[in-house]
Amino acid sequence: MKRIDPRAINCRKTEGWVSSAVCLIIVVVFGLLTVRYDWPIWIVALTAVISFMIIVLELVILPSVLYRSWQYAILEKEVELHHGLWVRKRTLIPMSRIQHVNTKQGPLEKRYGLSTVTFATAAGSHCIPGLSDEEADRVRRRIAEGADINHEEI
Numbered sequence: 001m002k003r004i005d006p007r008a009i010n011c012r013k014t015e016g017w018v019s020s021a022v023c024l025i026i027v028v029v030f031g032l033l034t035v036r037y038d039w040p041i042w043i044v045a046l047t048a049v050i051s052f053m054i055i056v057l058e059l060v061i062l063p064s065v066l067y068r069s070w071q072y073a074i075l076e077k078e079v080e081l082h083h084g085l086w087v088r089k090r091t092l093i094p095m096s097r098i099q100h101v102n103t104k105q106g107p108l109e110k111r112y113g114l115s116t117v118t119f120a121t122a123a124g125s126h127c128i129p130g131l132s133d134e135e136a137d138r139v140r141r142r143i144a145e146g147a148d149i150n151h152e153e154i
Contacts, residue, residue: 001071001082008070008130009063011112016058023051072128074142079119081126095146097121103136119143 030047033039071082079098081091101119109115115136116129131139143149 001073001080004067004070004072004128004130005114005132005135006067007112007114007132009067011108011114011130012063012066013059014108014111016055016063019058020055023054027051067130070128070130072139074139074146076146079126079143079146081128091126093119093121093126095143095148097123098143098147098149101140101143101147101149103140105133117143119147 027044027048031044034041034044065085069083069085069088073080077095079093079095081089081093083089098119098121101117103115103117105115109130113133114130115133116127117131117136117139118125118127120126128136128139
């Protein structure tokens with residue numbers, strides 16, 4: 001079993017900073033509304049406490065926990081995925097059932113040189129996030145070969 005790229009931790013922390021900014025904006029808005037409409041102060045205090053907990057979770061705890069929770073293996077006849085925080089999922093996807101495979105990259109992933117490989121079967125889609133661009137290309141090609149998908153289409 002392989003792990004995703006360690007740079008996924010920093011990418012997830014950057015996503016956490018975005019979430020944290022949203023939380024802080026919400027606290028400020030509730031503070032302004034409390035002053036404007038003479039709401040009880042506990043509303044702002046509760047919002048601030050919840051936001052603080054979310055910020056700690058997003059910046060300190062989740063990035064490394066999510067990194068450690070993801071593992072994958074590209075085998076000869078199947079793709080094996082292990083992931084999950086509270087509920088651990090172990091998924092085996094037969095290569096013969098895979099219909100198409102893609103690589104995608106959002107702006108934050110691009111900044112960190114990471115990509116996500118997505119692949120679909122008739123039953124649904126699956127992904128392997130947080131791979132280096134090179135590893136994502138190798139995984140995509142290996143799945144395409146195993147699924148007998150024409151490389152020229154990928």
